[in-house]
Amino acid sequence: MGLFNWLTQGIAMDLGTANTLIIHNDEIVVNEPSIIALNRNNPKEVLAVGKRALMMHEKTHDDIRTIRPLRDGVIADFNATELMIRELIRMVYPKKRIFAPSWRMMICIPSSITEVEKRAVRDSAEQAGAKEVYLVHEPMAAALGIGIDVEEPVGNMIIDIGGGTTGITVIALAGIVCDQSIRIAGDEFTGDIMEALRRYHSLLIGERTAEQIKIQIGSALKDLEDPPPDLPVNGRDLVTGIPKQIYISYQEIAEALDKSIFKIEEAILKALEQTPPELASDIYQRGLYLTGGGALLKGLDRRLSQKIKLPIHIADDPLKSVVRGTGMALKNYEHFPFIMR
Numbered sequence: 001m002g003l004f005n006w007l008t009q010g011i012a013m014d015l016g017t018a019n020t021l022i023i024h025n026d027e028i029v030v031n032e033p034s035i036i037a038l039n040r041n042n043p044k045e046v047l048a049v050g051k052r053a054l055m056m057h058e059k060t061h062d063d064i065r066t067i068r069p070l071r072d073g074v075i076a077d078f079n080a081t082e083l084m085i086r087e088l089i090r091m092v093y094p095k096k097r098i099f100a101p102s103w104r105m106m107i108c109i110p111s112s113i114t115e116v117e118k119r120a121v122r123d124s125a126e127q128a129g130a131k132e133v134y135l136v137h138e139p140m141a142a143a144l145g146i147g148i149d150v151e152e153p154v155g156n157m158i159i160d161i162g163g164g165t166t167g168i169t170v171i172a173l174a175g176i177v178c179d180q181s182i183r184i185a186g187d188e189f190t191g192d193i194m195e196a197l198r199r200y201h202s203l204l205i206g207e208r209t210a211e212q213i214k215i216q217i218g219s220a221l222k223d224l225e226d227p228p229p230d231l232p233v234n235g236r237d238l239v240t241g242i243p244k245q246i247y248i249s250y251q252e253i254a255e256a257l258d259k260s261i262f263k264i265e266e267a268i269l270k271a272l273e274q275t276p277p278e279l280a281s282d283i284y285q286r287g288l289y290l291t292g293g294g295a296l297l298k299g300l301d302r303r304l305s306q307k308i309k310l311p312i313h314i315a316d317d318p319l320k321s322v323v324r325g326t327g328m329a330l331k332n333y334e335h336f337p338f339i340m341r
């Protein structure tokens with residue numbers, strides 16, 4: 001191994017609205033929520049990042065500001081993104097090294113991203129210390145991570161339900177054939193749950209509590225085969241202003257999520273309509289692949305296959321398929337034609 005190789009280390013990053021994951025030497029070394037806490041009086045001072053910042057979220061006083069720097073899959077706050085990337089890269093090598101490695105970085109980006117947004121991702125990575133930056137579209141990375149041979153002349157449909165967006169993409173021959181993105185995904189589901197509790201139980205809850213409800217009993221169907229028990233939820237009574245606890249069932253959550261899931265179903269149907277017939281026939285035979293954290297909603301695969309009448313396959317580890325695919329793209333950065341330099 002030459003000195004240059006020794007000094008150049010590769011990392012693959014799934015920079016997501018909800019979570020950022022980093023692979024280094026084939027291992028997931030960082031898996032943190034995409035959030036940062038900054039000193040309000042000095043926005044260059046990082047107080048915490050990832051899980052530690054999330055613990056502060058919605059509990060801060062005037063001097064601390066927690067920021068989710070990405071919205072709908074793209075950079076909403078450039079300064080906060082740059083600082084967050086820098087801190088997360090630091091987690092790869094927590095101890096100071098005599099020779100700081102120079103990073104070759106593969107970052108996955110949503111396929112609907114504009115040139116300006118692409119530039120912002122590149123700049124953030126370079127500012128955070130990357131010497132070589134490569135970009136790969138998220139659906140390509142997801143497909144690689146799921147284990148699909150993206151180069152064969154066969155159509156595959158990938159549905160990635162992330163934090164900010166749901167991407168519905170048909171890929172074939174190492175390229176994106178058609179692609180749709182809607183801003184209905186995990187964050188919207190969380191918002192639906194907050195709204196339902198406010199409306200039907202006069203209970204005010206925070207974003208973190210709503211997300212926990214979604215993760216524990218979030219469901220796309222009201223008749224699950226293996227139903228989870230009712231969940232105690234604490235919040236503030238809107239009428240009395242006093243904290244209270246109620247029990248909530250998965251059926252109520254399914255009702256709350258129904259409209260948003262319906263919109264995702266409609267988007268999938270529209271994408272299928274726009275798919276060229278030869279590729280549609282491949283998809284008919286193979287079914288659709290579901291990934292991203294939203295794929296973990298209970299009963300979602302059954303609901304979608306009832307509506308679309310095609311088999312639905314959930315990725316083995318939906319929260320990690322994109323980063324794994326990004327890692328594979330990094331290893332093959334000179335080979336795959338879809339890598340952006």
Ligand SMILES: Nc1ncnc2c1ncn2[C@@H]1O[C@H](COP(=O)(O)OP(=O)(O)OP(=O)(O)O)[C@@H](O)[C@H]1O
Nearest residue numbers: 016017018019073162163164165186292293294296
């Ligand atoms: N068990 C679960 N059930 C339902 N939703 C879940 C579950 N686990 C995680 N999620 C949700 O998945 C979302 C995060 O998914 P993921 O990490 O794939 O998104 P992301 O890549 O950060 O977002 P984006 O692709 O929009 O940039 C969050 O909204 C999270 O609440």
